[in-house]
Amino acid sequence: MHVLFVADPLASFKIHKDTTFAMMRELQRRGHTVAACEPSDVSWRSGGHVSARVQDIRLTGAHxxxxxxxxxxxxxxxxxxxxxxxxDPPFDSEFFYATHWLSQAEREGARVFNSPQALRDHPEKxxxxxxxxxxxxTLVTRxxxxxxxxxAEHGDIILKPLDGMGGMGIYRVREDGLNLGSIIETLNQDGSNSVMVQRYxxxxxxxxxxxxLIGGEPAPYCLARIPQGTEVRGNLAAGGKGVAQPLSESDWAIARAIAPRLAARGLLLVGLDVIGDKVTEINVTSPTCFQEIQQQTGFDVPAMFVDALEAALA
Incomplete structure (x- = not known):
């Protein structure tokens, strides 16, 4: 099997934790070959097919x-x-355009994961x-x-932009409402940008x-990203500490209810963000945390993913 990754520049990968790298490594371990390109390398010309300037690569096993x-x-x-x-996110205009190229590639016979139509239909927030x-x-509004x-109704709230990632632009406003007006101005830009607001x-x-969620099934372990110090964000990119743990009873119930519905739409890999027993986001563009879970628990998440990919192609 020959697999193309449309991804960020390879030189930017932090391979000690990168999920795309872990996918590539497992594919190569099984004897599959790997190529890579960036979205900017993809193009289409009338009379031809959606094509890309790609690099065929081999993982060296070195750092x-x-x-x-x-x-x-x-x-x-x-x-x-x-x-x-x-x-990786953000889901901006160029990402949106790339999904249209990928949809055309599907019409030409390509097998694309996650489905580009599903990516368009399920923006992160x-x-x-x-x-x-x-x-x-939750409230989404301009x-x-x-x-x-x-x-005023909920007292303690979280505000975040719809196109943020890695905890970017997330604010907490407590009962005193301190800086609420300034935060609203920053996020919604005088009513031009939509904002997601959730009860803390x-x-x-x-x-x-x-x-x-992989191939319609939950992985049995999750990564709890715990805020550090005075930080309210648990995101690893914002300094959160990642602690792998088995799914709780409520985690299993949520995952089993959502996973089959999303898998049926061509979403081979989904990352649910859950605080307590509440889902706060559904990530579909480039979910991560494979390596952190595997390193801490021994559960082979990349193998589960490649198993699902092979089954989808069978």
């Missing part, structure tokens, strides 16, 4: 350099056995709207007065759990 380029070529995406879209029964009280009313979940002290 540096961790890969070597064995060939470079321009190739139609349909000529790969699988195309894995692993570009707004995918939660469909699963409101599992979410904390209206500053609605945000103030939500704060005290269970964040025990971690913001990343639960992985």
């Amino acid at each position: 540096e350099p961790w890969f070597e380029v064995t060939g470079q070529r321009n190739v139609a995406l349909k000529d790969f056995d699988a195309v894995l879209m692993r570009k 707004l995918a939660l709207l469909e699963f409101a029964e599992f979410a904390p009280p 209206c500053a007065d609605d945000i103030r009313a939500f704060h 979940q005290p269970a964040i002290a025990q971690g913001d759990k990343r639960i992985l």
